[in-house]
Amino acid sequence: MIYITRREVFAASHRLYNPDLPEEQNEAIYDKCANKNGHGHNYILEVVVAGEIDPVTGYVLDLKDLKRIIKDNVIKKVDHKHLNHDVDFMTGIIPTAENICVAIWHQIADKLPSGRLYSVKLYETENNYVEYRG
Ligand code: NI
Numbered sequence: 001m002i003y004i005t006r007r008e009v010f011a012a013s014h015r016l017y018n019p020d021l022p023e024e025q026n027e028a029i030y031d032k033c034a035n036k037n038g039h040g041h042n043y044i045l046e047v048v049v050a051g052e053i054d055p056v057t058g059y060v061l062d063l064k065d066l067k068r069i070i071k072d073n074v075i076k077k078v079d080h081k082h083l084n085h086d087v088d089f090m091t092g093i094i095p096t097a098e099n100i101c102v103a104i105w106h107q108i109a110d111k112l113p114s115g116r117l118y119s120v121k122l123y124e125t126e127n128n129y130v131e132y133r134g
Contacts, residue, residue: 010079013040014095050118073107097124101132
């Protein structure tokens with residue numbers, strides 16, 4: 001098994017806020033991330049696909065195809081958008097790095113050959129990232 005990674009970046013804003021909780025509790029949990037009008041991040045996304053090398057092409061998967069799948073299903077929808085308001089696949093989801101990462105997995109998993117998506121990693125800052133493996 002060999003693993004290939006495609007890296008993309010996008011800029012997006014969000015607000016961490018649970019509408020089911022009172023204001024004070026949101027502030028206690030999310031602190032400045034609950035700022036009413038949101039704040040932004042430069043996110044780094046890494047998508048890892050696993051497979052065996054095709055003896056004819058020498059590829060696991062054509063990286064051009066992986067790039068297109070990520071662009072069409074994720075980057076075009078989130079780049080320069082507000083994750084709480086503008087993104088169909090984030091509707092009703094609190095846009096923590098954890099939740100965004102899982103949502104991105106579901107956006108692309110069924111666009112790839114079955115069982116090939118290995119991991120989705122999302123860096124929200126230089127120091128924090130989350131990784132989902134389905
Ligand atoms: Ni944030």
